[in-house]
Amino acid sequence: MMLELKKLPYEYDALEPVISKETMTFHHDKHHQAYVDTANKLLEGTGYEEKSCPKCLLKDIENITDDADKKQKLINNLGGVLNHNLFWDTMTPGGSSEPVGDLKAAIEEKFGSFDAFKKEFEEAGKGQFGSGWAWLVVSEGGLEVISTKNQDNPILCGKTPLLGNDVWEHAYYLDYQNARPKYLEEWWKVVNWDVVEERYQKNCKCK
The missing domain is CATH 3.55.40.20 (Iron/manganese superoxide dismutase, C-terminal domain)
Structure with a gap:
């Protein structure tokens, strides 16, 4: 199982007016998808291509490749996947006021x-x-x-x-x-x- 694009937990327009439907659509469908696709491509042939947990992959980054350039590209794109997975879940329509x-x-x-x-x-x-x-x-x-x-x-x-x-x-x-x-x-x-x-x-x- 490869990395997959996380589905938004709400509709694209659900965070308006703070974040517009247009921004959410481009951000999720274009930018986040690009990180997923690029990370999967970079993982090909490493023995890690079937892993689906970006957090686990980042933690094991030193074992995935010795190529410094490829390692940095993996950090960029696996980070992009994980960061956005966390980001989408951190938001909700109307928010939830403040921590308790x-x-x-x-x-x-x-x-x-x-x-x-x-x-x-x-x-x-x-x-x-x-x-x-x-x-x-x-x-x-x-x-x-x-x-x-x-x-x-x-x-x-x-x-x-x-x-x-x-x-x-x-x-x-x-x-x-x-x-x-x-x-x-x-x-x-x-x-x-x-x-x-x-x-x-x-x-x-x-x-």
């Missing part, structure tokens, strides 16, 4: 307040030069906000992603043009905190 439970407590303990966390997250997205992502991750047992370039996923540096926002221009330019800060502010309206809480509970207790 253990995650809320951990955010308030680390950042002081939910609003302070949001500000730091937005700054990470605004400060990412060029294409990349802003993330809330678990790192060494605690929460941290980071940014990564291109399609790098936090697992490449030993961190567990809980929440990620895509700040590649294709994620927002049709709707916000060059106003990345506005996109970052509006995006909170569609964040699915229930899913982020589930990831936190399943993978990473910050105690």
Whole structure:
């Protein structure tokens, strides 16, 4: 079984007006599909071509190939697959307000307040030069906000992603043009905190 394009968990227009149907269609059907197709092609002949878990493949990247150029291309495209799989599930029509439970407590303990966390997250997205992502991750047992370039996923540096926002221009330019800060502010309206809480509970207790 090869890598497959993840089906959106909602309709293409479900996140409007925060993200338009046009943006979702191009982002999912063109960009995400391209990462899937390219990754599958790069995996041909490696012995890993039947693997369908991009996270597992990224974690095993050192064993897939010794070719530095091919390895970087795999990181770019497997990261593109995994990052978008996480991204689609992180959003829901109407959002889910704000975190609750253990995650809320951990955010308030680390950042002081939910609003302070949001500000730091937005700054990470605004400060990412060029294409990349802003993330809330678990790192060494605690929460941290980071940014990564291109399609790098936090697992490449030993961190567990809980929440990620895509700040590649294709994620927002049709709707916000060059106003990345506005996109970052509006995006909170569609964040699915229930899913982020589930990831936190399943993978990473910050105690």
